[in-house]
Amino acid sequence: MRQSRVLRAGRLSLRLDVRAVTVAVVLGLVGLAGIVLEVGVGEYPISSSGVIRTLLGLPVGGKDYSFIVEVLRLPRALVAFAVGVGLGLSGAILQGVTRNPLAAPEIVGIDAGAGLTAVTLLIAVPSAPASLVPPAAFVGAVVVAGTLYVLAWRGGSSPVRIVLIGVGVSAVANALTTIMITYGQVEQASEALVWLTGSVYGRSWEDLWTLLPWLVVFGSLALSGVRPLNVLALGDEAAAALGVRVERERGLLLLYSVALSAAVVATAGTVGFVGLMAPHIARRLVGPSQGGVLPVAAVAGGVLVVFADFVGRVAFAPLELPCGIVTAAVGAPFFIYLLYGSRDIKPQQGGPA
Amino acid sequence: MRYLERLAGKAGRVTKPAKLVAERLTLGYEGGNVVEDLDLEVPAGLITSIIGPNGCGKSTLLRALARLMRPRGGSVLLDGREIHTLPTRDVARQLGVLPQAPQVPEGLTVRELAAQGRYPHQSWLSQWSASDERAVEEALRRTGMLHLADRPLDTLSGGQRQRAWISMALAQETGTLLLDEPTTFLDMAHQIEVLQLLQELNAREGHTIVMVLHDLNSAVWYAHHMVVLWREGLYAAGPPKEVMTPGLLRDVFGVEGVMLTEPRSGLPLCVPYGLAKGAGG
Numbered sequence: 001m002r003q004s005r006v007l008r009a010g011r012l013s014l015r016l017d018v019r020a021v022t023v024a025v026v027l028g029l030v031g032l033a034g035i036v037l038e039v040g041v042g043e044y045p046i047s048s049s050g051v052i053r054t055l056l057g058l059p060v061g062g063k064d065y066s067f068i069v070e071v072l073r074l075p076r077a078l079v080a081f082a083v084g085v086g087l088g089l090s091g092a093i094l095q096g097v098t099r100n101p102l103a104a105p106e107i108v109g110i111d112a113g114a115g116l117t118a119v120t121l122l123i124a125v126p127s128a129p130a131s132l133v134p135p136a137a138f139v140g141a142v143v144v145a146g147t148l149y150v151l152a153w154r155g156g157s158s159p160v161r162i163v164l165i166g167v168g169v170s171a172v173a174n175a176l177t178t179i180m181i182t183y184g185q186v187e188q189a190s191e192a193l194v195w196l197t198g199s200v201y202g203r204s205w206e207d208l209w210t211l212l213p214w215l216v217v218f219g220s221l222a223l224s225g226v227r228p229l230n231v232l233a234l235g236d237e238a239a240a241a242l243g244v245r246v247e248r249e250r251g252l253l254l255l256y257s258v259a260l261s262a263a264v265v266a267t268a269g270t271v272g273f274v275g276l277m278a279p280h281i282a283r284r285l286v287g288p289s290q291g292g293v294l295p296v297a298a299v300a301g302g303v304l305v306v307f308a309d310f311v312g313r314v315a316f317a318p319l320e321l322p323c324g325i326v327t328a329a330v331g332a333p334f335f336i337y338l339l340y341g342s343r344d345i346k347p348q349q350g351g352p353a
Numbered sequence: 354m355r356y357l358e359r360l361a362g363k364a365g366r367v368t369k370p371a372k373l374v375a376e377r378l379t380l381g382y383e384g385g386n387v388v389e390d391l392d393l394e395v396p397a398g399l400i401t402s403i404i405g406p407n408g409c410g411k412s413t414l415l416r417a418l419a420r421l422m423r424p425r426g427g428s429v430l431l432d433g434r435e436i437h438t439l440p441t442r443d444v445a446r447q448l449g450v451l452p453q454a455p456q457v458p459e460g461l462t463v464r465e466l467a468a469q470g471r472y473p474h475q476s477w478l479s480q481w482s483a484s485d486e487r488a489v490e491e492a493l494r495r496t497g498m499l500h501l502a503d504r505p506l507d508t509l510s511g512g513q514r515q516r517a518w519i520s521m522a523l524a525q526e527t528g529t530l531l532l533d534e535p536t537t538f539l540d541m542a543h544q545i546e547v548l549q550l551l552q553e554l555n556a557r558e559g560h561t562i563v564m565v566l567h568d569l570n571s572a573v574w575y576a577h578h579m580v581v582l583w584r585e586g587l588y589a590a591g592p593p594k595e596v597m598t599p600g601l602l603r604d605v606f607g608v609e610g611v612m613l614t615e616p617r618s619g620l621p622l623c624v625p626y627g628l629a630k631g632a633g634g
């Protein structure tokens with residue numbers, strides 16, 4: 001394989017894709033730089049060296065930035081990164097399972113489901129505490145994903161049906177959300193709209209600690225499902241012939257993807273297009289092998305959201321744009337570019353050799 | 354099946370192919386049954402070609418033999434055990450399958466594809482053992498794909514791509530290969546390239562090969578055993594010389610024609626003249 005290192009000891013053998021590891025490390029450093037930049041900006045700007053020194057616990061010329069850095073800004077930056085990691089992974093799994101480079105959590109309706117329940121709660125029950133919004137969003141995402149899987153099942157699941165029905169389900173959920181907003185009170189409606197755009201504004205350590213276990217658990221499960229994911233890419237029949245229990249593996253992988261994006265949406269609202277873009281960036285950098293795509297897409301997603309949030313805060317300061325608007329501003333043209341480019345996708349069978 | 358034993362004796366005996374048998378097999382889709390009460394024995398260590406008109410259930414039969422579809426009645430037996438009761442992975446260690454329209458992820462290289470053939474031999478703790486590596490190299494060498502190993506599949510010709518898929522099936526190290534129309538979409542030279550490769554594999558290593566083919570003459574020349582299906586089920590099974598008759602052309606394909614004898618090999622050569630009277634459509 002492309003520059004892979006194999007670790008063997010007795011019956012144990014693990015394979016590492018050298019290039020993917022290198023790319024992930026480099027992207028990780030970029031992400032780290034982004035986090036430092038992001039922590040530095042705000043009403044009270046702090047230089048990068050000041051941020052780094054504060055983080056390392058070193059004195060910064062007699063000033064004490066630790067409250068600003070550690071309480072106010074660092075958790076937000078880390079939540080942004082974590083959100084991106086979850087979206088990148090979720091999108092990479094989804095694109096792999098559906099064998100569709102245009103699939104993403106927001107396109108098959110997972111985000112729309114979360115949005116519908118969250119907005120319904122915000123508008124129909126204005127007295128509900130804000131802490132109820134994330135669990136409501138989570139439930140919505142999972143319910144929509146379940147509905148989608150059931151509707152797409154016809155004696156077996158089919159990747160194409162999952163995507164097509166997902167687009168339909170997404171449209172219905174979005175329409176219902178719009179109705180809720182139209183009939184809601186102005187204050188609640190604008191709160192709902194901000195939530196829908198996706199933002200990491202004001203996120204705290206608590207938000208990070210809530211999100212992290214989901215990322216760790218379902219992220220590791222996803223990474224352990226890389227081998228069947230690779231084989232599923234060859235088509236259901238070829239995968240079954242190679243010994244993959246197709247429905248079981250596909251169902252599990254979809255579950256991981258849904259859990260990851262549901263946890264993210266519950267934390268930050270619907271930050272769009274990251275789940276779509278990150279896997280493409282990863283494939284461009286490390287090729288189609290899922291063992292490389294998944295980790296690299298995760299880190300790339302983190303980098304995207306951190307920089308989106310940074311740009312959102314700097315571009316029109318002191319006005320702050322939610323990171324979801326920035327990712328959409330980049331992601332929507334990217335989506336069109338993908339659709340445009342897909343004209344060139346050659347049929348895999350037939351045609352002159 | 355005396356002639357089969359004789360032929361199998363000649364074939365190399367490197368691999369130990371499993372015995373594949375269909376008993377009173379009934380297969381169908383939502384619309385109805387395609388194959389009913391079919392009895393079939395795949396001769397081990399030989400090449401079998403399956404022919405028949407469109408919609409007669411050739412591919413369906415192959416899929417059932419490969420455990421890719423569940424029969425409505427009867428059973429497929431692999432070494433005497435019902436194939437659907439066996440774990441997917443165990444079957445994948447004995448049967449290699451080339452589906453009709455396999456998909457290739459963009460940018461996947463020949464070596465990466467061949468490596469997927471090791472899936473049934475791997476586990477989470479044994480992701481890439483020395484024997485995996487050997488099997489893949491060996492498979493690429495036998496299909497003559499070593500020099501193209503690092504090329505993405507989407508840059509290869511149809512024949513090379515088909516050889517890449519065969520190398521994946523070989524890396525799987527199964528004694529039996531099931532192929533659904535391996536030569537469709539290929540021009541004449543590429544068809545011969547693929548069929549000769551299969552013939553060599555069988556001659557050198559004794560793989561059991563079952564392939565669905567459209568071209569009758571290829572089905573005759575590259576197989577020891579022929580299975581002819583038609584709308585009423587099994588029409589005939591046996592050595593190509595005995596199976597191929599003008600009557601078969603008329604009954605099965607609705608075509609009027611003659612069987613000549615090809616002078617070099619003495620094998621039947623099918624020449625169709627036109628549609629049989631009362632046939633067509």
